[in-house]
Amino acid sequence: MDKETFCKAQPAAARILKQMLSGNRMAHAVLFWGPRGVPSSEAAELVTQALVCRNPDPDGFGCGKCLECRNAAEHRGIGVYWNSRLQKKNAAELQEQFSLTSEGSRVCVLENFDEATPQAANALLKFIEEPQPGITVILTAGERSAVLPTIESRCLCIQLRPMPEKDRAKALTQLPEDLRQAAASAGYGPEDFPEPDEFLERIMPAVKHYITLWDVPDGLLFLQLEVFPARAAQTTRSMVRLFFEAxxxxxxxxxLEAETKAMVFDALIQGVEAVKRTADPSLAIDQMASRIRKGINHDRT
Structure with a gap:
């Protein structure tokens, strides 16, 4: 996403960034937050480019053409650290990396910080609270309230607004047509599917077939053996979560009756939360399917 597109889509956030960048008053820590589908990663890229660029424009944004800007767009470069799922060991790594570089602007981008382990977040508290000269920390999160208060209070928090659902559906051209509306409704955007995946073609047919089996043991077997086999390439957090949303x-x-829908929604919400926490998304599938089967059969008795 280039500067013009971002400014048009996020005018409030763009104004804040322009004021900081053009006036050389960049906050030492920034938290971009908003629901799934907002361009938080793109915002982090734009700020990173602005801070490392050799030839920034009058608004302080990067030129997008120099080596530093190109590297930032690829989440790499001297003085740039980028992590999409922080763990405690990563906290030590990034602090060591920045201790080895002391010249020029240095940028630390930590995406999905609301999903970082408490141990990892606490390990970074001093790093964010007492920043070294020239270091800017950029965090992204879906839920501002899920970020540790001790860290959130030290950040300039910038809210990003989601793209309208109908526009997201139109933009999801890499998805099969029957999945676009479901993904858009769940807040997914084009940035969530950077590469084609043939498994995407199978998600909605699998959803519809599972519904015909969800009240019997064969439903769970279908998910375990044919849709998300253990250790299969498609059995990832992102694909399992997309299946739940679909x-x-x-x-x-x-x-379905309102009570049945409510029961299924509750099982799926718990499933989505379980996917975030577990290292094995297969466990979240098993738990979700078991809850739905028990709930449906209980309603029939």
Missing amino acids: LQWQVRQSE
Whole structure:
């Protein structure tokens, strides 16, 4: 996403950034936050480019053409540290990296910081609280309230607004047509699917078939053996979460009774949260399927 596109889509955030960058008053720590689908990664890239660029424009944004800007767009470069899922060992790594470089602007970007482990977040508290000269920390999060208060209070918090659902659906051209609306409804945007994946073609058919089996043991077996086998390439957090969101959308469109829908939604919400926490997304699938099967059979008794 270039500067013009970002400024048009996020005018409030763009104004704040222009004021800081053009006046050389960049905050030492910034938190970009907003629901799934907002351009938080793109915002982090723009700020990183602005801080390392050799030839910034009058608003302070990067030129996008120099080596430093190109490297920043690829989440690399001297003085740039980029991490999308922080763990405690990463906190030690980044502090060691910055201790070895002391010249020029240095940028630390930590995406999905609301999903960082408490140990990792606490390990960075002093790094953010007492920044070294020339270091800027950029955090992104879906939920501002999920960031440790001791860290959130030390950041300039900038809210990003999501793209309208109908626009997201139109932009999700890399998804099969029957999955676009479900993904858009769940807040997904084009940036969530940077590369084509043939498994995406199978998600909605799998959702519809699972619904016909979810009240019997074969439903769980279908998910375990045919959709998300253990250690299969598609059995990832992101794909399992997308399946849960697509299933929720399909149930919402169905004619199931309100109580059944509420039960399924509750199981899926718990499933999404479990995907965030567990290292093995297969466990979240097993738990979700078991809750739905028990809930549906309980309603029938």
